Amino acid sequence: MPQGDALKEAARRLAAEFQAKMEGPQGGVGTFADHALLGFIAQLEQLDPAASWEDSVAQLSSRLEGLRLALQRLQLLLHRRAQGRFVDYQERTQTAPAGLYGPCDIGYFDMVMSQGAFDCLRWKGMPLFKTVYDFALYPMILWALKPRTVIELGSGTGASALWLADLTALFGFSSHVYSVDLQQPAVRHEHVSFIQGDCRTIDTVFADALLREAAHPWMLIEDAHVNVYGVLRHFHAYLERGDYVIVEDSASKQDDIRQFLTQEPGGYKVDTYYTDFFGRNATCAQDSILMRA
Ligand SMILES: C[S@@+](CC[C@H](N)C(=O)[O-])C[C@H]1O[C@@H](n2cnc3c(N)ncnc32)[C@H](O)[C@@H]1O
Numbered sequence: 001m002p003q004g005d006a007l008k009e010a011a012r013r014l015a016a017e018f019q020a021k022m023e024g025p026q027g028g029v030g031t032f033a034d035h036a037l038l039g040f041i042a043q044l045e046q047l048d049p050a051a052s053w054e055d056s057v058a059q060l061s062s063r064l065e066g067l068r069l070a071l072q073r074l075q076l077l078l079h080r081r082a083q084g085r086f087v088d089y090q091e092r093t094q095t096a097p098a099g100l101y102g103p104c105d106i107g108y109f110d111m112v113m114s115q116g117a118f119d120c121l122r123w124k125g126m127p128l129f130k131t132v133y134d135f136a137l138y139p140m141i142l143w144a145l146k147p148r149t150v151i152e153l154g155s156g157t158g159a160s161a162l163w164l165a166d167l168t169a170l171f172g173f174s175s176h177v178y179s180v181d182l183q184q185p186a187v188r189h190e191h192v193s194f195i196q197g198d199c200r201t202i203d204t205v206f207a208d209a210l211l212r213e214a215a216h217p218w219m220l221i222e223d224a225h226v227n228v229y230g231v232l233r234h235f236h237a238y239l240e241r242g243d244y245v246i247v248e249d250s251a252s253k254q255d256d257i258r259q260f261l262t263q264e265p266g267g268y269k270v271d272t273y274y275t276d277f278f279g280r281n282a283t284c285a286q287d288s289i290l291m292r293a
Pocket residue numbers: 127128129130152153154155156157159160180181182183197198199200223224225226
């Protein structure tokens with residue numbers, strides 16, 4: 001964690017970066033985070049310049065509790081940023097302190113409500129089991145990656161496969177989505193193949209030739225929640241540099257992910273641009289938006 005003068009310098013660099021970003025690509029418009037962080041840094045700059053910010057805020061009255069919390073956030077943010085965008089899973093998950101709430105900056109209830117409090121998100125009227133964070137992240141990942149092949153394990157109602165296919169078609173990419181579930185959903189789409197299959201025996205689901213010939217880049221989405229290690233192991237043989245693997249709802253899948261990644265040192269990097277876009281691990285894919293390196 002940055003402290004003392006190093007913290008002040010890192011915060012000033014961040015403030016300069018935010019100013020440049022606001023005045024440049026954002027056309028003079030700041031985000032909530034830009035305004036909040038610049039405001040907090042400005043408040044911290046008003047404190048005794050001879051003392052560290054940590055010492056100064058520790059002596060503030062409880063009326064200024066907000067500034068104490070802001071300093072904690074700022075330190076976590078700068079610490080994470082210093083690791084760079086593409087981070088080894090081990091390095092990232094061993095870092096302590098990680099987030100405000102364990103590995104995340106999002107509290108448990110905020111996370112569980114993010115799929116909808118009384119109903120789930122919908123695409124074309126069909127239930128789509130994504131958090132609002134992931135609903136925003138996927139279009140950005142798709143646009144940047146331009147996948148020729150999307151493989152989704154766990155079709156649900158079929159809404160997510162249709163959503164992914166609709167987005168890629170809207171963006172003008174030539175992509176195909178393969179979506180696997182125990183039962184095929186009722187819906188159809190010209191760019192989606194719904195495949196009846198069991199991820200517990202993933203080697204029986206796709207023909208070897210199909211996976212060898214499917215165009216890259218790939219986006220592989222694990223959302224069936226079974227045999228996660230086996231699934232990662234199976235697809236590893238077919239993945240190429242630059243492909244993405246997203247393991248959803250991964251808080252409870254960390255043992256499988258760790259076991260797999262330990263066997264492939266340097267083979268995958270966590271893309272923290274996406275995992276931390278809205279705060280550390282503000283996504284259902286905790287530490288598991290992975291790029292094949
Ligand atoms: C969380 S839902 C998928 C949600 C969907 N991807 C979405 O975002 O809307 C999980 C799906 O995994 C499927 N599933 C469970 N066990 C499976 C298995 N052994 N093989 C394939 N699919 C399985 C379930 O039938 C269920 O539809």
